Amino acid sequence: MKTRERLIKGSGGAAISLAAALLLAPALMAAVTVGSSRALNRLVTPNGDSRNDTFMFKCHNPSELLVRGEIFDLKGRKVADMVRDMSAPIDDFYYMEWDPNLGLRAAGGVYIYQITAGETVLKGTIVVVR
Numbered sequence: 001m002k003t004r005e006r007l008i009k010g011s012g013g014a015a016i017s018l019a020a021a022l023l024l025a026p027a028l029m030a031a032v033t034v035g036s037s038r039a040l041n042r043l044v045t046p047n048g049d050s051r052n053d054t055f056m057f058k059c060h061n062p063s064e065l066l067v068r069g070e071i072f073d074l075k076g077r078k079v080a081d082m083v084r085d086m087s088a089p090i091d092d093f094y095y096m097e098w099d100p101n102l103g104l105r106a107a108g109g110v111y112i113y114q115i116t117a118g119e120t121v122l123k124g125t126i127v128v129v130r
């Protein structure tokens with residue numbers, strides 16, 4: 001009950017917050033959309049044993065936005081583009097994949113992935129172990 005009273009007393013502030021929330025609504029919706037997006041593995045061991053041989057990112061994308069996945073080294077140089085795994089199950093997710101053995105064979109070390117879906121950008125680090 002105390003919380004409710006406080007909300008009523010602070011109705012002026014609440015009105016401003018509501019206006020702000022409406023302005024931010026698209027961003028908040030995007031935030032909800034990416035909430036279940038995640039890297040499926042952060043350790044990549046491209047030795048051909050079918051365990052973590054590639055980096056996989058599961059991107060929640062129910063609106064089927066254009067999704068781009070890029071891999072950078074720690075100096076910010078682009079190493080590779082990720083590709084969408086079309087063999088993945090058809091659901092609300094895009095499965096983005098990077099195989100460090102494709103193209104220029106990536107050396108072992110730390111890399112940064114950047115997933116861009118619409119206006120949302122998700123970044124993180126992964127480690128390739130040779």
Ligand SMILES: [Ca+2]
Nearest residue numbers: 045047051053
């Ligand atoms: Ca492996």
